[in-house]
Amino acid sequence: MQISLTINGKSHSNDIEPRMSLVHYLREVMDLTGTHVGCDTSGCGACTITLDGNAVKSCTLLAVQADGCEIMTIEGMANGEQMHPIQEAFKENHGLQCGFCTPGMVMTAVDILKSNPNPTEEEIRHGLEGNFCRCTGYHNIVKSIQQAAEQLNS
Amino acid sequence: MIPSKFDYIKASSISEAVKLLGKHGYDAKILSGGHSLIPAMKLRLNRPLVLIDISGISGMNTITEQGGEIIIGANCTHSQVLKSDLVKNKLNIVTQTVKCIGDIQVRNRGTIGGSLAHADPSSDYPATILACEAIIEVEGKNGSRTIDAIDFFQGIFTTSLAEDEIITAVRFPKVINGNYQKFFQSASRFAVVGVAVVKDGDSVKVGVTGVSDTPYRAIAVEDAYSGNSDAGSHAIDNIEVMSDHFADVEYRSHLAKVYVKKALEA
């Protein structure tokens, strides 16, 4: 099937099998391997991207469902050399260790901060409930998002 | 994890979707948000040959107020419902319910219609649908009809939808005094017990999910209620209680009573 969509600001058209998941499309067809597969059944959040501005788990979306949509992946977050404030905050606060869940965490943080620019610690933790991290114990991820919120609001 | 092969058809109208469903019968599945269906397909527990995507059909993703009712289109995502001021102000019990569903990402895709049609016995919506006495609007080859909440849930993953019918909307009466209380399963975060209570003076309507393989109206509680919360002890009267690794019959029964009481007192 033919699909056309925008990924990180650029338009793409591809002919794909309907059964191809969006994450598979991003990784295998578009070579955007920054989006990871941790469980493939929407349990872990590693594959989180934004679709028309909303965080979604790209393992549980067929690529054909994203036809006509605007997608942002972790690769599209930085502005050239300049990392996005959320990315900067993760680095500053040691919000990542092995890095595997990180793209999903960052993309989820985009949604958390979009709908709630001044979240409390509890709201951030609640917002991250769909994302597993096995390394950090979440402590520094929460701190990163707190700092990113301050940064984005300043 | 990759599903078996299927054809994908994007329906542009509900009548087209109904027609396609009639044509393909059991080989077809309706796709809305896909958050119940796609994981099952990836695990190859479900192998439809045709997917009929109804997410693009216009008019099915609006939330409106008509007469005394709030009408939520079947394609409305949980996020959309959660963010709706109309729902928050006039149907707050639904806002409370969707807040408990999944996580941000899941709420951004999962829909009310998909959730109800899937009829997972541990999902959140059924309790609230039952307590609110919502009405489910469906369309099939014989035209449209409505199904009362009490008649909708028939068993585990089973509803009274006919083979060719699709949920188009859910109609809720306005609820002034209602609440949803949930005890989360610690892994899936589905409901071990979910209780919705709608109060109107001395009378009360109680919907329960997670406890039995079919969500139910706790009639015994409603009958016993007259402003006193001891009615919670009737939470599982005449109900066959489910058992799993997280909650056996004894514990789940206890939780059902605790949560009904909690919801009655809230």
Place this chain on the structure above:
Amino acid sequence: MGNFIGKSVKRREDARFLRGAGRYTDDIKLPKMTQAAFVRSPYAHAKVLNIDISEAQKADGVVAIYTGQDGCGAYGVPCGWQVNFKNGDTMREPVHPLLAKDKIRHLGEAVAIVVAETLELARDAAELVEVDYEELPAVTDPKKAMEPSAPLVHEEWGDNAAFDWCIGNDRTEVEAALASAHHVTEMEYRNHRVAPNAMEPRSYIADYDINAGKWTLYTSTQNPHLIRLLLCAFVLGIPEHKVRVVSYDVGGGFGSKIYHYTEEALLTWISKEIGRPVKWTSDRSEAFLTDAHGRDHVVHSKMGFDKDGKIVAHLTDEYCAMGAYLSTFAPAVPTYLHGTLFQGVYTTPLIHLNVVAPFTHTVVVDAYRGAGRPEATYLLERIISKAAKEMKMDPADIRFKNFIPPFDGIDEPGYQTQVALQYDSGNYEGVLKRGLEMLGYEDFRKEQTKARKNGKLLGVGISTYIEGCGIAPSAVVGSLGARAGLFEVGHVRVQPTGKVQVFTGTHSHGQGHETVFAQFVADKLGIPMDDIEIEHGDTDQVAFGMGTYGSRSLAVGGSAIIKSVEKVLEKGAKIAAHKLEAAEKDLEYAEGKWTVKGTDKSISFGDVSLTAYVPHDYPEGLEPGLDFSSFYDPSNFTYPFGTHIAVVEVDKDTGKVDLQRFIACDDVGNVMNPMIVDGQIQGGVVQGVGQALLEEVVYDDSGQMITGSYMDYAMPRADDVPMIETDRTVTPCPHNPLGVKGAGEAGAIGSTPAVVNAVVDALSHLGVTDIQMPVTPQRVWKAMQN
């Protein structure tokens, strides 16, 4: 402290991870690469009657299908540690085949592999492989596996024991001391099975180059050289110098990626058969069924006390599951990484532990974050807290009474335990005092009393742990059954321009070696961190190494690098002396230059480096170049320790535990990068909390796993845990050059018993004395009912 050591330098690896530019194995695509999918057994124990691949072979895109009847069926993966029976009999070591032949021994065991042009086609074809099984009764509980009627995992030995081992003082002496003790506290429980769940599933690509006769294996492993050694010398019998093992970025390991898995060897074999690269990436369901699990000890223990609460003896019997086969380090985990820590931080004079290690119809059990030490700590810290309740003592007081007094390992000697080890240095009362201060212990007890009056169930749990890291020296571990050395290699290559490449045999999968190692090398050489690159994970680049596990990387790998840095400076001094026309002894090295003492005559590190490679004006007889490799074999383990304190509130209606505070005061020796150490502790703590409250792999009696997905296996999410309050004391390790001890596992070792102690404390006035882990709402509620 230098410019970098001891500073919270931000991580250099983060830029690539945050931009989605990490290079995990599944991100790699090779030309002509094929994809593999497995056919796995739906039974835990079964006979394989027939495998029919005829339909699958006809499917679209199939390149090859193999079963145990093919050439690969001749190979099996080895065990890396031999623990013999206490009577001297040799450990029972079954063949662990790459593909099951006629017998299935655990759920998910591979019976066939399908290689196809795409993953979709491989999966489709795998479904067409028809296998006839005859299901047999299974045993999954390690204690039940030793009952005479238990089904046998391997028929040839007559029972399921892999070995039966003991450590410590004479059993009869310990029993006699218990018999005459003033008070004896007893515990029986299961330190249950957990799944490591690194977020990156295992992934392998094998690529055989027919022209060069060389294999490349890309693998998500914690120890590429060890995999290469095992693969070449012990599995396939292929020449080690013709095999390159590459492990770039790895998305977490926690032990589960130490071992040499069957899939690695099988893919390597297949790539030569088909003459094309082949990739397999585990999905999460396969990960639950096939990644080595952790823990699974059934424990019965008695601890005796005198009337003052001093421990007089400790006797324990354990059944520790091995799973269906012996994984790479499995036998070491419940023995030398477990029994050797039974001294804890206490002066217990008499200790005896007996371990029976049975095979079970489950996936293998091996080291999982902490490996044996969390299990030891859980027992010691639970039983001493239980004893305190029984003897009506305060749990902090009973610990103070029994602590080994402080010793620095330099002026005061190391502490010789009853269980073989000699601790390096320690100040156990120091961390407990600090931990109690962080909590505000006395105020908490008042608050707790008040809360109880209001019907609130508040509890505090203390755990004062010790653990052993950087397991060594090689000769000693060899005598204990290790089939490998446990040294590390550090190679420092100075380029002509003074830029430095450091090659380490350790492997970073989240620990931040690229940053931390550069920090101390920069300080020792007095050059900017930007001039230093840390290389790891490629056997063609790094001469040799033993990898990363057991919190060893800095203590062992860092020390090896320091040795090479010292050699660089030693040779550099000779060159500098020549150039400065001074005697070596008159030079001093600081801030990246050699200076003639008392003068302003100096030469920079860069100039010396250039001279080493352009040796025109050069010391006579000295070899050109500045390039040194060193092996470091430590003289002892290192022994981090600490105090963890949990505060919980239990919901009286549901039994749900709310972890309100978690305090960790750890002593990991000298600290190179506090930010990273805190991060390791926080992450470890939450993993340990996960075991205490949420995580559990459950097999039913037939060997089916009922917790094989994230729908049923509960792991901590962000809203399950609070911020982790950390602090530390510093008692340097006396026997390695950096004075470091290791921080990777401490969090997971100390935290679990602290949480369970807190839950039991919250319910103690209701008569609750113990609750089986994980302390789920259901278990807590049931305990409250009894």
